Amino acid sequence: MSDSKDKDVLLEVKNLTVEVAGKRLLRGVDMIVKEGETHVVFGPNGSGKTTLVNVIMGLPDYKVVDGDILFRGDSILEWNLTERAKSGIGLAFQHPPVVEGVSLGVLLKTIIPDKKTSEEIAKNAHMEDYLEREVNVGFSGGERKKDELLQLLAQAPQLVMFDEPDSGVDVDSIKLMVDIMRKLLQKNTPIRERKNSGIIVTHSGVILEEIHADRGYVLVNGRLVCSGPPLDIFDQVKNHGFERCIKEAYESEKDG
Amino acid sequence: MKVKKMDENLKEEIAGLDRVGFDIKGETERSGSFLVADDKTTESESKEENLVVMPLSFAVEVYDWVNELRFSLVDREKDEYTKEVASRKELLGSFIYVKEGAKIEAPFQSCFFLHCQGFRQVLHNIIVLEPNSELNIITGCATGNLVSVSSHIAVTEMFVRKGAHLTYTMIHDWGSKAVVYPRAAIDVEHGGIFTSNYIALTQVKEIQSNPVAYLSDNASAKFNSIIYGRDGSFFDMGAMGILKGENASCEIVSRVASKNSKLILRAYIEGNGKNTRGHTECNGLLLDDRSSVTAIPELKANNIDTELSHEASIGKIAGEKLNYLMSRGLDEETARALLIRGFLEKGIEGLPESLKKKVDKLIEIAASSESL
Ligand SMILES: Nc1ncnc2c1ncn2[C@@H]1O[C@H](COP(=O)(O)OP(=O)(O)OP(=O)(O)O)[C@@H](O)[C@H]1O
Ligand SMILES: [Mg+2]
Numbered sequence: 001m002s003d004s005k006d007k008d009v010l011l012e013v014k015n016l017t018v019e020v021a022g023k024r025l026l027r028g029v030d031m032i033v034k035e036g037e038t039h040v041v042f043g044p045n046g047s048g049k050t051t052l053v054n055v056i057m058g059l060p061d062y063k064v065v066d067g068d069i070l071f072r073g074d075s076i077l078e079w080n081l082t083e084r085a086k087s088g089i090g091l092a093f094q095h096p097p098v099v100e101g102v103s104l105g106v107l108l109k110t111i112i113p114d115k116k117t118s119e120e121i122a123k124n125a126h127m128e129d130y131l132e133r134e135v136n137v138g139f140s141g142g143e144r145k146k147d148e149l150l151q152l153l154a155q156a157p158q159l160v161m162f163d164e165p166d167s168g169v170d171v172d173s174i175k176l177m178v179d180i181m182r183k184l185l186q187k188n189t190p191i192r193e194r195k196n197s198g199i200i201v202t203h204s205g206v207i208l209e210e211i212h213a214d215r216g217y218v219l220v221n222g223r224l225v226c227s228g229p230p231l232d233i234f235d236q237v238k239n240h241g242f243e244r245c246i247k248e249a250y251e252s253e254k255d256g
Numbered sequence: 257m258k259v260k261k262m263d264e265n266l267k268e269e270i271a272g273l274d275r276v277g278f279d280i281k282g283e284t285e286r287s288g289s290f291l292v293a294d295d296k297t298t299e300s301e302s303k304e305e306n307l308v309v310m311p312l313s314f315a316v317e318v319y320d321w322v323n324e325l326r327f328s329l330v331d332r333e334k335d336e337y338t339k340e341v342a343s344r345k346e347l348l349g350s351f352i353y354v355k356e357g358a359k360i361e362a363p364f365q366s367c368f369f370l371h372c373q374g375f376r377q378v379l380h381n382i383i384v385l386e387p388n389s390e391l392n393i394i395t396g397c398a399t400g401n402l403v404s405v406s407s408h409i410a411v412t413e414m415f416v417r418k419g420a421h422l423t424y425t426m427i428h429d430w431g432s433k434a435v436v437y438p439r440a441a442i443d444v445e446h447g448g449i450f451t452s453n454y455i456a457l458t459q460v461k462e463i464q465s466n467p468v469a470y471l472s473d474n475a476s477a478k479f480n481s482i483i484y485g486r487d488g489s490f491f492d493m494g495a496m497g498i499l500k501g502e503n504a505s506c507e508i509v510s511r512v513a514s515k516n517s518k519l520i521l522r523a524y525i526e527g528n529g530k531n532t533r534g535h536t537e538c539n540g541l542l543l544d545d546r547s548s549v550t551a552i553p554e555l556k557a558n559n560i561d562t563e564l565s566h567e568a569s570i571g572k573i574a575g576e577k578l579n580y581l582m583s584r585g586l587d588e589e590t591a592r593a594l595l596i597r598g599f600l601e602k603g604i605e606g607l608p609e610s611l612k613k614k615v616d617k618l619i620e621i622a623a624s625s626e627s628l
């Protein structure tokens with residue numbers, strides 16, 4: 001953390017409160033991600049992790065009832081998906097949809113018109129055999145996750161959000177996934193020069209072993225609690241479950 | 257001088273017919289060509305010994321059996337258009353004839369072109385494939401820069417004899433000033449195969465067509481259509497399969513997208529023979545509130561051993577997919593175009609290999625000219 005003291009803030013989430021169909025999914029979430037930092041979000045199923053990254057990405061259907069999201073200092077609440085993506089926000093979906101009739105090659109070419117680059121990217125992700133395949137059609141769970149990273153490589157966002165990139169991925173593929181994630185997060189670049197930041201939503205510690213993260217949180221019932229060093233938080237969750245954090249969330253509910 | 261100018265203009269327009277699969281420059285391998293511009297037959301050529309190509313007006317003189325084929329499949333009294341074709345004294349149209357056992361590899365290309373304003377093109381085409389022969393026909397239909405309404409009326413009768421195999425592909429690019437009434441019927445004898453591919457990705461003022469295939473023992477027919485109705489088009493397209501003989505089968509598959517257009521897709525299969533099978537499928541994509549897609553499948557079983565089924569679905573572009581693409585930085589227009597293209601391209605799977613690339617390109621062009 002000390003290295004990034006003098007770094008600029010890339011993303012600032014302020015008191016973010018979100019509803020869907022009258023149901024409150026996020027309750028006053030605060031989060032500051034500086035350039036070059038990686039943050040990790042844990043939390044039980046249904047606690048709002050996907051909601052958080054989707055709202056930052058700008059997916060419609062969520063109603064921001066309070067708070068703000070600043071990207072490089074600008075409020076992006078009024079920006080649509082395309083504008084957010086173009087300005088450098090990217091998301092690897094937890095459950096990406098199938099896109100019938102559109103081949104992965106065609107999609108990559110549309111994301112980056114330079115064909116050579118898209119082929120190279122596919123090769124790096126060991127997915128050159130998938131270029132002719134329709135996007136996510138018949139892809140296994142692990143292949144879909146890999147495809148998400150591949151598309152992000154093409155998009156090359158500065159804020160890279162990963163929604164459970166490791167769930168359902170086998171041991172060998174995890175290595176490859178971690179390599180790509182490191183590339184996306186510029187983990188091989190000296191910290192001083194590192195510009196890209198990440199938010200990783202995960203249930204396991206596998207990725208944490210390979211990718212250094214600066215900060216961790218637990219999201220419980222729409223509240224971000226138990227913030228601290230990611231590995232400590234993971235150990236605590238592993239050994240004691242979410243109990244302590246749920247308690248903390250309950251306390252803060254009483255206070256707020 | 258004026259006439260010369262017209263000719264130059266026509267030449268130029270014919271050079272552009274590549275968009276409907278007609279290659280005048282001879283860059284693609286073709287077994288022959290036939291081209292009618294308004295009422296002038298400007299090309300009639302075969303490069304194969306066993307493939308006979310000539311205007312129908314010649315054919316009725318050369319072969320004494322050809323005249324008997326006229327209106328043997330299509331009823332001349334069927335409607336005002338068939339009557340109009342029957343009443344014409346001067347025959348206009350093609351005669352395409354493949355001799356027994358000849359398997360013509362390179363596609364044969366024909367084209368019916370409307371060049372002059374307000375022209376009424378009235379055609380009669382006869383296609384005969386003798387037993388065990390094979391032919392792949394690509395017919396392109398197009399118009400020049402019409403400013404007033406022109407018509408294309410055509411009776412086409414196809415005879416697929418025993419064990420013969422005819423693939424008949426039509427690519428239409430009519431434009432907003434054309435009204436089009438093709439009337440086609442196909443007789444498929446024992447073990448014959450008829451495949452129709454219909455591609456229309458641009459505007460037409462109005463088109464109405466409902467070809468019928470009569471299928472004998474072990475004969476099969478497949479009708480594939482890919483239609484992108486746009487900008488005030490009206491398509492009333494159908495296909496009919498009459499399963500007369502034992503083991504005959506028919507499949508009618510359409511994939512259509514409608515943008516500010518009205519589309520009607522008809523499919524009729526009648527199972528009369530033993531062990532006959534029929535299937536119809538229609539996938540429609542509605543792109544705005546001014547459009548409509550009507551799927552009208554009709555199945556009639558007259559034999560206890562016939563198996564008929566139909567599937568249809570009509571929907572809009574899924575918001576989830578649109579959002580997904582936009583989250584990668586595609587603007588809404590590009591994302592929609594990609595999804596429309598993807599939807600239509602699913603229809604390519606059923607096309608012959610030789611055609612896939614061409615249609616793929618056409619779909620890409622059609623979809624990329626998509627605007628919100
Ligand atoms: N469109 C919606 N309509 C109604 N409820 C929704 C909607 N989207 C999400 N929810 C609910 O909001 C809650 C949070 O969902 P979210 O997907 O953010 O959870 P999550 O933390 O990502 O869970 P998981 O670990 O299972 O992926 C869940 O209870 C979910 O059912
Ligand atoms: Mg989730």
